[in-house]
Amino acid sequence: MGGEVKFQLGQNPYIKLVLHALKHRVSSVNGILIGRLDDASSTVDIVDAVPLSHSQIGLLPTLEIALIQVEELFSADGLSVVGYFHANERYDDSELGKIAKKIGDHISRYFPQPAVLLLDNKKLEALCKSIHREPVVQLYTKDASKGWRQAGIDASVQLTLKEPSANTVLSDFIATEKYEEIVDFDDYLDDISKDWLNPRLFK
Template sequence: MDNWILELVLTVWSQRPSRKCHRYDGYPQAATNRFGQNGENHIDRVISMGRGILEQISPIRALIFRFRSPVCKLLGLTSQELQWRFKIITFKSTMGGDSRYEIHQNAYIKLVLHAIKHKTSAVNGVLLGSTSASADVVEVVDAIPLFHSQLSILPPLEISLFMIEDYCSNNDLSIVGYFHANERFDDVELGTVPKNIADHIHQYFPQTALLLLDAKKLEALLKGKDRSPVMQLYTKDASRTWKLVGSDGKSQFTLKEPAANTVLSDYISSEKWKEIIDFDDHLDDISKDWLNKDLFK
């Protein structure tokens, strides 16, 4: 293995964060510990190589995982932990601006049904998924409806995220984004609450997708006038602000199954939205399943 590649691995992973805190903050100190006073700048120098390194990410990744066993043994990591920490480097360099996002039918439908059930309230949810090997595609495979009242109260949010993180760790998933629907039909502004919650998720997953329900598109869908996704995608750009994606005509957010909107229309017509359960419901009655496992049976 080339020395600089091994040095990169040792620099980033010589200090292991806890399983619940996949953060980048401790890595400069790890570099200092390993390389002395100039070590703190070492990882910044590597990351600053920017796109030049990213063009080599796939072959580098292949080389590292070819030597997976000795590297894992050296660093005291499992194979899965090694793969996760390598993705952090890729995420920190791409920042999600050039990523594409695909949402699976069931995840998409859950979020919309949740908003329809509580159409006079603001609602929210989190997106679960994974990334492609090259980290350029974020795939949203599931969604968890969160709340329909008092979205910004911290204790219930912390409880729900803790339970969801535990579920993800046991199912090889990650929290990859956040969904929000505003209270008013004509409100398409991205408010403070969704930004703050998405900011928190972004600390752990830099390609975070922030989805905002577009009620007018939903209305057009029900009238048979539009079949495009009824959500707007926001991602963080280099200026660290949430920007609407797709306003330039480029489509970075797609439905995994082309017929998803047809199925959604059928579910709305049959009032399937009455069966959706969110964390508010679960906290009121813990027998109610916040995973909605029986929703599509």
């Protein structure tokens, strides 16, 4: 992808990744972003998020198993892994850490310029007090010479929410404690009857 790159984040994956973090407030969480690239517009459309872990953060064998399964599950629909999301354990930690960068590097084997979304706890807290349209995640992309950088530093990379009302819906989900229903890959490994794709979350 050359020139300006756009990442468009759909409402469902956006809500899902935030709810995953809210369910496990005292630990780091992560997951995989699913989507497709529109070459004509240089836009990466993120259409789903698959919650991965809340206890096995950074274990590449577990990540690799999940990535292989995700690729198999979504490839028939023309979708693939396009990125990664992460929420830090500490509320005041707004930095993309070594583990998140390492996993982002690993995912770049699947998609050459993946999106890495880091939850911004302060923006999330502000949303709980007053609805705004700004996403409560920060986009990071990898520069060949400078490594992982915030999108705000590089004007050629943009992140937008596909649905303008996404934060309103997210706020409603938080108020009704919908995050209690989220299942991640860790939960699935403990109990294979649990569906880590969360097909009924938005029913």
